[in-house]
Amino acid sequence: MDRQAAFPDESTYRDALQALLQLQYFYDLRPLDLIRGVIGTEHTSIEISKVEAQEIAEFSVNNDYFCIAMEWIKLLQKFEFGNNDTNLDGMGQRTPTELQVALIDKHDSNFEKNLGQGQAYMYTEKLGSHIEILPSSLKMTLSEESRKTGKEIMGTFGGGSFTYNHLALCNGQHFTKNEPQLYCWLDNKRHPYFAIAPLKMEILHYEPLLLRIYDIINQGWIKEIKEAATPHLSQAPDPGTSGNTLRTAIYAWLADEEIPGTPISRLIELIFNLNVRGSNASELLQVASYALGGSVSLHVDYLGGTKLANINVDIQDLVGAENSDDESDPDVLLRGDRMNDVKLGGYTVFPKLNIFVRPIKGSAVFWYTSLRNGNVDSRMLHAACPIIYGHKLIGTKWVHQYENFLTRPCTTDPWA
Numbered sequence: 001m002d003r004q005a006a007f008p009d010e011s012t013y014r015d016a017l018q019a020l021l022q023l024q025y026f027y028d029l030r031p032l033d034l035i036r037g038v039i040g041t042e043h044t045s046i047e048i049s050k051v052e053a054q055e056i057a058e059f060s061v062n063n064d065y066f067c068i069a070m071e072w073i074k075l076l077q078k079f080e081f082g083n084n085d086t087n088l089d090g091m092g093q094r095t096p097t098e099l100q101v102a103l104i105d106k107h108d109s110n111f112e113k114n115l116g117q118g119q120a121y122m123y124t125e126k127l128g129s130h131i132e133i134l135p136s137s138l139k140m141t142l143s144e145e146s147r148k149t150g151k152e153i154m155g156t157f158g159g160g161s162f163t164y165n166h167l168a169l170c171n172g173q174h175f176t177k178n179e180p181q182l183y184c185w186l187d188n189k190r191h192p193y194f195a196i197a198p199l200k201m202e203i204l205h206y207e208p209l210l211l212r213i214y215d216i217i218n219q220g221w222i223k224e225i226k227e228a229a230t231p232h233l234s235q236a237p238d239p240g241t242s243g244n245t246l247r248t249a250i251y252a253w254l255a256d257e258e259i260p261g262t263p264i265s266r267l268i269e270l271i272f273n274l275n276v277r278g279s280n281a282s283e284l285l286q287v288a289s290y291a292l293g294g295s296v297s298l299h300v301d302y303l304g305g306t307k308l309a310n311i312n313v314d315i316q317d318l319v320g321a322e323n324s325d326d327e328s329d330p331d332v333l334l335r336g337d338r339m340n341d342v343k344l345g346g347y348t349v350f351p352k353l354n355i356f357v358r359p360i361k362g363s364a365v366f367w368y369t370s371l372r373n374g375n376v377d378s379r380m381l382h383a384a385c386p387i388i389y390g391h392k393l394i395g396t397k398w399v400h401q402y403e404n405f406l407t408r409p410c411t412t413d414p415w416a
């Protein structure tokens, strides 16, 4: 056995720090909570020592995560950790005050540089003259400003346009003054099959269309998808097909033949009158598994111009076990696995539409990724928010354009 493979290396550690800071950034988690193992509303046994807090502060300063770094530095200055951490002033470690000075210097030289380029909106003030800025209030101010002016503001974790709306939506907040008139109905007209089992449809957005269908897959299908995908869950998609999208999840791809008891392609054909099963009519079912911090950055699923529609099927719930059928799943109980539902985080957000979508087990969310003229529909920009606690499992089916040039309904009107 290769024992070395069991030890995390430097880059795994950096990834873990990055994931932790991303969670803090997205959800305004407080370092004081984090060091005590409190993540959102969950009390975990994952505590952070003073040495680790120091490393987090160093990492944040080095990576220019200004507000986050300031929070960790303040914590190091103020908070008494347990007395078993001693090595703080050892070689190579900066004191909190040294870190703070380095941080302010970096920030303020960035400020001057950006000012010279006419981009002062990224920082409202020099840190040196105003170090009491609260990250949360700064982010909300920027979010509000970007909404009012339509100006794009770059965020610490990249993403480019609509970054702050992205953050707000991940937190379940949106800035639409008038709630859209949502509409739900039972649909039994699409195919005789649905006369017996009507589809529970919900319009999340009209134009462009964003549609949720509840209870589209049952417990048997869920079990089959999980069993078929689990042994293969590993790598991220080929960067050639996912562009610059950052994905911190693990993936598996399933052909219809690998899940013979789960006719999901056929079901999508019946509901949307699309070709899904023919050769090259759709991609393999992409199963994505997200753990703590797992997320996908803002993107449109379009690359290569082949994709027509996106159907995301939620294989697990966002909320706790009381809503989960997994209690009765003998495999889950045998493994003693109680982390089967996402407790917090994990929304799919559409910042241009001002919509956040919570994963609901067994439901699917549908949208067209391209316009009728074949170009990408950039309004469908979306992201998967980081998981704070629990585990999200989602299946994505991408239906192709070319095999559907005759089948795409010529209207998005659900009543037509």
Ligand SMILES: O=C(O)CCC(=O)C(=O)O
Binding pocket: 288, 296, 301, 312, 346, 347, 348, 349, 382, 383, 384, 385, 394, 396
């Ligand atoms: O997991 C989600 O909510 C969305 C994932 C996604 O957009 C993708 O994998 O392309």
Ligand SMILES: [Fe+2]
Binding pocket: 299, 300, 301, 382
């Ligand atoms: Fe996507």
